[in-house]
Amino acid sequence: MSFVSMSAAIDTTAADPVxxxxxxxxxxxxxxxxxxxxxxxxxxxxxVRWGWSNGRLVPPPSVIYAxxxxxxxxxxxxxxxLATVARVAFGFSLGVVAGTxxxxxxxxxxxxxxxxxxxxxxxxxxPSIAWVPLFILWLxxxxxxxxxxxxxxVFFPVYLGVMGAVxxxxxxxxxxxxxxxxxxxxxxxxxxxxxxxxxxxxxxRSGLGLGWMxxxxxxxxxxxxxxxxxxxxxxxxxxxxxxxxxxxxFAVIGKITDWLIVGLSAPFLRxxxxxxxxxxR
Amino acid sequence: xxxxxxxxxTYPNNVHALDGISLKVSPGxxxxxxxxxxCGKSTMLRAISxxxxxxxxxxxxDGVAVxxxxxxxxxxxxxxxxxxxxxxxxxIGFGLDHLARAERNARVAEALKRVGLxxxxxxxxxxxxxxxxxxxxxxxxxVPRPEVLLLDEPFSALDAFTRADLQEHLLxxxxxxxxxxxxxxxxxxxxVVLADRVFVMQPRPGRLFEEIVTGxxxxxxxxxxxxxxxxxxxxxxxxxxxxxxxxxxxxxxxxGAALWW
Numbered sequence: 189m190s191f192v193s194m195s196a197a198i199d200t201t202a203a204d205p206v207x208x209x210x211x212x213x214x215x216x217x218x219x220x221x222x223x224x225x226x227x228x229x230x231x232x233x234x235x236v237r238w239g240w241s242n243g244r245l246v247p248p249p250s251v252i253y254a255x256x257x258x259x260x261x262x263x264x265x266x267x268x269x270l271a272t273v274a275r276v277a278f279g280f281s282l283g284v285v286a287g288t289x290x291x292x293x294x295x296x297x298x299x300x301x302x303x304x305x306x307x308x309x310x311x312x313x314x315p316s317i318a319w320v321p322l323f324i325l326w327l328x329x330x331x332x333x334x335x336x337x338x339x340x341x342v343f344f345p346v347y348l349g350v351m352g353a354v355x356x357x358x359x360x361x362x363x364x365x366x367x368x369x370x371x372x373x374x375x376x377x378x379x380x381x382x383x384x385x386x387x388x389x390x391x392x393r394s395g396l397g398l399g400w401m402x403x404x405x406x407x408x409x410x411x412x413x414x415x416x417x418x419x420x421x422x423x424x425x426x427x428x429x430x431x432x433x434x435x436x437x438f439a440v441i442g443k444i445t446d447w448l449i450v451g452l453s454a455p456f457l458r459x460x461x462x463x464x465x466x467x468x469r
Numbered sequence: 470x471x472x473x474x475x476x477x478x479t480y481p482n483n484v485h486a487l488d489g490i491s492l493k494v495s496p497g498x499x500x501x502x503x504x505x506x507x508c509g510k511s512t513m514l515r516a517i518s519x520x521x522x523x524x525x526x527x528x529x530x531d532g533v534a535v536x537x538x539x540x541x542x543x544x545x546x547x548x549x550x551x552x553x554x555x556x557x558x559x560x561i562g563f564g565l566d567h568l569a570r571a572e573r574n575a576r577v578a579e580a581l582k583r584v585g586l587x588x589x590x591x592x593x594x595x596x597x598x599x600x601x602x603x604x605x606x607x608x609x610x611x612v613p614r615p616e617v618l619l620l621d622e623p624f625s626a627l628d629a630f631t632r633a634d635l636q637e638h639l640l641x642x643x644x645x646x647x648x649x650x651x652x653x654x655x656x657x658x659x660x661v662v663l664a665d666r667v668f669v670m671q672p673r674p675g676r677l678f679e680e681i682v683t684g685x686x687x688x689x690x691x692x693x694x695x696x697x698x699x700x701x702x703x704x705x706x707x708x709x710x711x712x713x714x715x716x717x718x719x720x721x722x723x724x725g726a727a728l729w730w
Contacts, residue, residue, distance in 0.1 A: 364550050366520060368564045369538050378566075382554040459554045461595035 247429040255429040256436065259418075269437055271414040272403055275331070276445075279338025280399045284392065286339070287346030291391075294347075295354025296380075305351075312344045317405055324409065334406035341402035342395040349391020353384035386460055389453045393446055400442045470495060471517070471617055471649055475526030477674070478512050486512045488674035489526070496616065497647040501664035503654055503703065505711050509675020510653045514621050517651065518544045530617065543615035543648075547622045549602035551594040557581070557605055558590040564613040580608040583642065600631035604638065611642060617649045624659065633691075636662050640687070657703050661696060662689055669706040678710040 229249045236243035259265035294301040327333040365379040407416020422430035471494045478487035487509045515521040519538040528535040562577040584604040624632040671678035
């Protein structure tokens, strides 16, 4: 290699390291994630158009879109989606409140940990769906049993996450609080809460994910409205496009609620010094 | 006036870490405590700070026994221990929560200027260098205007240049309000640069072994022979404290001898 070309190579790396890493403009980079789903959708559409498949069991995107649009134009989709979102919202709130309080208490106090944690761990080992028959007997087949099931599903990841986070707060930082003579309440507000916030957000996100999972289970066990009802209805009436439309609705709403948690917490987490920062931008 | 009256510490596992430490430190005095590792010097500092309570004897500040962290006692740890979720300014103002916002901001701004980090006020701690972070920690401890500032090997994690820099900087800050400084260190030069009196501790159980009055004028010249003499005095006391005989040069193995096996 000649000296000139070598120094030229050094020049390009030094001049603009960002550009070298990804040659695409900034707004194009997120679109890379779309390549695979879009290709699959286009292939599926073409397969039906060209007569390779009748598309009855695997509806092409155009049919799904048409079903989606029809459900939306009659207001059906909104009604079902709203019912499901309401159930998740109630169940999630209950599960988060209970999980946060009990997780914080068991994380903070060794006595409470010894008293409560074995019971919770035993309950956690039960697949939550196994509670369904009991909840129906106790709470009836309407909303109460559904919301309880969702709350149980949300409770455990939140409880575990909060407990683990409180337990692993750095002793040295707590000592700074002691040196400045913080009261118990101030210690929680000024040291413990901010310290556990990053893990808390992760616990909330996994709790929410389970909440969406359990709402489907809850709606399978008998509901007259909700996206889960659309799924069962589509299966019984042989309407795969309706099933896929409901699945898409789940994906969209689930992702939006996850974004809400991430977005709302982001301003409080800008201080974090961690490895994964770049990937999330 | 800070007084230690027969302070001892026995841990629950029966380790006798500290035994009968008695000491008087007058206001504005700088005292350094040196000793080998495990000699109880950090235990002693923690007893003074009130973070741990002595099992025997007591620590008295201005006639009142210190049983818990005290508002007139500040502490700087070996690590900066900044709160990562607060900006630099937020960290410095951490101990001023009881003040009105305006006064707090004024005190923080003044402290930031004083430690030369005025341009870093809104920066997160993760963006600071080790030396800058430790300066913030010192400012955080000094800004509530303590009568006594305890420093637990505050510069031991820094490189030699930054360390010397911060030693001078600490003296400079000390001159503002002249709090009592009690500094635990294993760096003899640091002890001699900073302190009026150097205490050498003896391990197992931790006892005060020897007191050396430095008696050097400030600012101190690290190159002067008087400085060197005091340093040698402290080093010799350290050797004695660990029951390690001071070897005369001719007793030592010839250079390289140990390589022949």
